[in-house]
Amino acid sequence: MIFGRVRGVAISTIKYPDMAGCRLLVVQPLNSKLEPVGGLQVAVDVVEAGEGDLCVMARSREAALALPDVKFVPVDLALVGLVDELQVRPDGDFDFTLKVGTARYS
Amino acid sequence: MIIGKVTGTVVTTLSHAAFKHRRLLVVQPLTLPGEKPSGDFIALDSTQAGVGDTVLVNREGNGARQVLANPDAPVTSVIVGIVDSLSIPELD
Numbered sequence: 001m002i003f004g005r006v007r008g009v010a011i012s013t014i015k016y017p018d019m020a021g022c023r024l025l026v027v028q029p030l031n032s033k034l035e036p037v038g039g040l041q042v043a044v045d046v047v048e049a050g051e052g053d054l055c056v057m058a059r060s061r062e063a064a065l066a067l068p069d070v071k072f073v074p075v076d077l078a079l080v081g082l083v084d085e086l087q088v089r090p091d092g093d094f095d096f097t098l099k100v101g102t103a104r105y106s
Numbered sequence: 107m108i109i110g111k112v113t114g115t116v117v118t119t120l121s122h123a124a125f126k127h128r129r130l131l132v133v134q135p136l137t138l139p140g141e142k143p144s145g146d147f148i149a150l151d152s153t154q155a156g157v158g159d160t161v162l163v164n165r166e167g168n169g170a171r172q173v174l175a176n177p178d179a180p181v182t183s184v185i186v187g188i189v190d191s192l193s194i195p196e197l198d
Contacts, residue, residue, distance in 0.1 A: 001130075001148040001182055032114060032132045032146045047120050056118060056130065056148055058180040062167040066122055066180035080180050081121030081130070088114030088132050089157060096111055096143040098136050104191045105160040 002037070003030040003086075004057040004079065006049050010042050018070040025049060025079065027057065032088045043077040056081035109189060110135045112159045116148055124179035131155060131185065133163055149183040150174070162187035 004027040012024060023045040029037045034054070046066045049055050056079070058066060063078035065071055114132035118125065129151040137143050147165075152173050155161050163185050164170055170184040171177055 001150075003148065031144075032134075032148075046122060056116065056121070058182055060167065060182060062170075062180045062182045065167075065178050071178065078180060081116075081118035081125055083116055084119050085117035086114065086132075087157075091143075094111050094113060094134070094158065096134055096136050097139045097141075098109075098192070098194060099139075100194055100196060102191055102193045106188070106190045 001056055001058050001080070003032065003034065003083065004028060004043065004055050005030055005034075006051050006053045006055065006079075007040060008051060016074050018073045019044075019075070022067065022073075022075070027055070027077070027079070029057070030054075032086075041077055043079050044075050045079045047079055047082050049079050049082055054083040054086070055079040056083060107162050107164050107186070108135050109192070110149075110161055110163050112155055112157050112161055112185075113146065115157060122180055124174060124176050124181060125150065128152070128174075131157075133161065133183070133185070136160070147183060149185050150181050151185045153185050153188055155185050155188050160189040160192075161185045162189055
């Protein structure tokens with residue numbers, strides 16, 4: 001799952017029948033430092049997010065499972081949570097490299 | 107599954123029902139020496155992991171749903187273990 005920032009709303013009148021009633025939002029995927037990753041995408045909203053909100057998004061098949069009713073819809077990105085608080089340690093705090101030999105972590 | 111380090115916590119009050127009473131953590135995958143870390147993501151915690159822990163992460167939806175015992179959970183990555191030590195004889 002990744003972060004996303006809501007940038008706008010997408011409106012579609014003719015779409016796959018089971019997607020009727022789904023709110024489509026234009027989102028910018030972000031990494032944990034809230035820097036943009038790739039281009040804008042369209043996600044289905046299940047948490048009533050608004051423009052500018054920071055959200056947690058689920059990708060692939062699991063996005064369709066987030067919808068309340070029909071689980072077989074052609075959806076591959078869904079907003080599944082609204083972020084209230086985010087705490088991320090700065091880059092230098094941890095060593096992210098795999099080491100040769102035995103490394104103890106606890 | 108991949109090995110990653112927990113670098114942060116996410117608090118969501120308004121979220122899908124499958125996320126209730128579960129913690130969301132930011133995970134950075136471990137990389138080989140010389141590579142730049144990238145591609146951090148959010149994972150649901152099932153092991154009481156905390157910031158700084160080295161964790162085992164399942165990044166596959168079906169496995170995640172089994173861990174949560176919820177066939178409709180919109181979850182793609184779940185922390186399934188805390189790594190105590192790693193032994194790698196040689197890296198290519």
